[in-house]
Amino acid sequence: MCHRASPWFTSHCNVPLILAGKQGRARPREASTAQSHPLPPPALPGRSLVALALTPEMILVLGLVGFTMLMLVLEWIRADMVALLVVVVIGLTGLIPSDRVFNGFAGNAVIAIIAIMIMGAGLDRAGVLSLTASFVMRMARGKESRLGVVINSVTSLFSAVIPSQALAALMIPVTSRLSARTGVPISRLLLPMGFCILTATNTTLIANSPLIVLNDLIASANANLPPGAHTIPKFGLFSVTPVGLVLALLGIGYFWLFARKLLPEREDERLKVTPGRTESYFAETYGIGGETAELTVTAESPLVGMSIGEVEQLHGAPLILAIKSGNDARMAPPVDYVIWVGSVLGVLAPREEISRFANNQLCKVSPRMRQLGELFNPTRAGISEAVLPPSSRFLKQSVGDLRLRKRYGISVLAVNRGDQVFRDDVRGVSLRAGDTLVLHSSWRDLALATEDKDLVVVTDIPKEEQRPGKIWQAVGFFLLAKCLALFTHLDLSVAMMTGAIGMLLTGVLNMDEAYKAVNWKTIFVTACLIPLGWSMDATGTAAWLAQEVLNHLGGASPWILQTCLAVLTLLFSQVMSNVGATVMMVPIAISVAVATGGNPSAYALIVAVSSSNTFLLSSGHPALMMVAGPGGYRGKDFLRVGVPLTLAMLVATLVMINLLFR
Template sequence: MDNSVLTSEMLIVFGLLGFAIILFVFELLRVDIVGLLMMVLLPLLGVIEPQDALAGLSSNAVVSVIAVMIIGAGLNRTGVMNVVASKIIKLAGRGEKQIMLVVATVVAIISSFMQNIGAAALFLPATMRICRRLNISASRIIMPMGFAAITGGCLTLVGSSPLIMLNDLMASWWANNSEAVGGSQFVPLELLSITPVGLVLLACVLVYFAVFGSRLLPADMCEIDEDCMDKRLQEIYGSVVGDGYELEVPLSFRPKSLGELELRSQFNITVVGIAKNEGYVKNLAPVMDSVVGPGDVLWIISSKEKIEKVADAYGWRIKKQHEIFAEENSPDESGVIEGVVIPHSNLSGHTMAELRFRDLFQVNPLAIVRGDEIIMENINVTTLLQGDTILLQGRWQRFELLRQKMDIAFIEEVKGEQFLPERTRSAMFFVVLSLVLALSFHIKLSIALLTGALGMIITGVIAADRAYEAVDWRTVFLLSGLIPLGAAFEQTGAAAYLAERVMSVVGTPNSLVLLLVVSMLSAFFSLLASNVGAAVLMVPLAMNMAVEVGVNPVVAGIAVAMSASNTFILPTHQVNALLMRPGGYRTKDYMRAGIGITIIYTVVLVACLAMFYDL
């Protein structure tokens, strides 16, 4: 089998591969810049043709990622992902570990019948929404979800590209090596032939993160950024205005109006919500006449010190986290923003009480800033002056109405966007259409997904400009640069050379050692090149080795195809690359979590193959 000769092109590829790994590990450049660098260096050094270096930009994987991002944004625009998030929270509760297990399991099941990159990208908006709503760091959920999506591709023969190709690759080898197998006929694998092994692998991934996830995953990536209250607002108002709390009113409490309670004048706090009948009735902009009764739940903006004084004074219970107002408290639904009273504004020269500000706009004023003074008391009856800044809390869509009617200028862009539930049927139609085209009519995945994305744009589910904004171009360029590097690894013969060197060292192994070596080689090539390339290269090589040592060649082929999903150590797999930025991960985060699961995956796979199949 020792046929390959080390060439200068191979040396260049090995050098670029090592260079890319160093850049990834030590984070000397952004990951997308590393991808672009590979795209440029490969043709400049004469390893591959320019058209091959640029082929990643139009590859099936990259176009599929772009289309799925647009589809996901369209579903999010209709509120579908909000519904999905609510269902998962209802099923799993509010615990971080339970949420992780349910999300990962659902994505793995979806991944078993569609490309894992599509399953991960499609579910990413719902996962981000769940994390924001429950105030869970997304970094604790997204990586397990991604690893489960990759492993879920091993549950059926249509879950990943190597498994889809497996029967064809094995049949081709069988036709050319009929004498080696005694002239027997090749029996293709069925859809669920590998399911028992896939289920065990998935269970190992889930248990691994359930037990070790808290130690291996980043502790907390939720910094004050675009998903949290603006850092500047926190610095200016944080100690004065405070944060949001839920308080439960006991059943013994005698009903009183907010005016009678005088909470703002006594404690400088703001009641921004009152929930009655266990949350079925909510008032998100209560006024002085709003009544607080027994069993009610209040949503209050306050400092910790003040909220404790209020609770002690009235016997109310402070909840550990938002429950009744969890959805409304999500950064996707509501937030805090500064508005400036501009010249000729309808607010200038009036009080908010005169304008029935809360009644009409359902927005809660928290403070008025006038010069260096922060006014907290009597803000509803304070005459607003040109240049005043009002700190406001409310739902994002209400701010848009306020801007239109009151000529107020917001210092920051209003972050939320109004849902279009009336477009839900249209959005779901194009999602189903994409899946049907890909699964039933065998239309190329990228074309099927682009059909759904384009349909959403044409029918107004998502605007064209918003569709472009929904694409994470860092991920696109990272993938586009890694694809030609993988192609160069195969085209120059570097992959075959490395495989032959390893096999020559191993010699004539027993069945378990053979499966272990085949699994490790396949995982290595998939990690650094592509899972499809690894399958094409390793399936015939592994089956030849299996025949030589008396092992069932079909089992060796299965080992290759399933090991092609063992790509957890580096963010080079399409799923890992997609989730790297939303999860706030660095390369070392993948290495820390991925080394353990890579070892477990390999050992369990070999053990399961020996257990479930006749070697």
């Protein structure tokens, strides 16, 4: 195979390329003769390569790569802001033509990801996930070993068609419901579920962002091939399915065999969170104990004229969950809401503290909820848990700044972060990804607050299926999109958008819901990092890096080269987005393959698949960050479970791809 004119590697070789998918053998371009010079040792027999010098353009690209990695790790700047900054610098410095700088936004990968997010929301809105919970219950029959296998199998199946983060948000409440109904600790279900999302995400090109981006990176590489070189074929929708199926089965089998030995032994009280027993659960877990009562403010009370925020600052003040003034009754009154004579406060605290506070503030106590009973009806309101996903707009803001009471009618009672529980001065806590919030609200207000995907509710709360009558339309258009991608020559973006538009036209979703279903942060990061991969390709940076790799490992076997690329990719993806790791490593992998006579398709696929091999840290992937808090997992839990699985996935990936692309 030939690849690149100066300053890229060139060679007088013609290595046949094993093609993936349904495209067949690519036609070679018109042949031409190219000057070549020997590469410093180790030289390969029958091969001559141009030795590349480091240019200012390459240094700039390497600087951008280093800056991107550093900012994504340290999180000093938002990931989408970093990506936008990088793409603007690429345009200003002319690393790629200015008319291509923002082509990532119109790329096949980005449009396909948007359509897939919309279809995933449509499936959820139609009640597919609720039906899934019922199906899992019937299949598991309440047995822990069987329940884990069924949940992991169903999750793996959905992971092939729904993006990882969206699937985690959909499956966490389902798993919580199953845990509550069966009595199996949720800490023994969530981590395997999260890991199986990642082991099965490589089954198709439908839901895996690195695999979708891979085709755009291959197209960029093909655009710079010299005359006479064979083009690298794009991957079809199910080209990677044999590899993905093995990895998915490996994940399911791993937890079936070793779950009891590797998962935490503690019997976490989170397993039984239901609206009927919230008081005992939250008292045991967060120290939010006591009883609900009504306090009626008398004319002599010093509370008259004070705001809710001022009352909460008083010594021994209970949690104020609701208020009724005149005929106006509301949950989670905002801090600036003023208390008047006759106001009725719905409070939560131990009985002795309520009585002491009432005596000091000259209020009448009623242990029975007479006037606020409807607001505290467990079928309408209660205490719940919600986790902050990495894409939440609430990150790095304090609870007080969010003004959740005024905006949504939600009171934040506590914040759980790993082994820390913040109960005092909750309003001053700055929120991070993976934090679990303890909330009190009406279920309706909570549902409205979660529509923007800033919160993912963990507790099994009463929730009606929103559009169960549209389930056949949702499933039908989803299957239509898959068939168009599989049996026609349409691009993946066109096929997937057809399914999304079908759901919109038939009322499965409306346009506002479709906009909310799209994780725009992910879209901007993906669209803006794609040009970084193009610039690595166009300036020869990837080829120079490949040359440096070969200077040290040129005499090594292809297995060692592939292992090094896979390990580097999975290490990068632990600390930055898997899309970013793919964008940076695929051009290098293709250059290494060309320089050593390997199959570029195989090397590129190894990188893309390895970017999902992120099991060592809870911060390694958004789906894992979302299960860490609700499951009560610690860093050592991820290492104990993740290290063996990472090694097994690495070996399986290399073996299967080399068998598939021999």
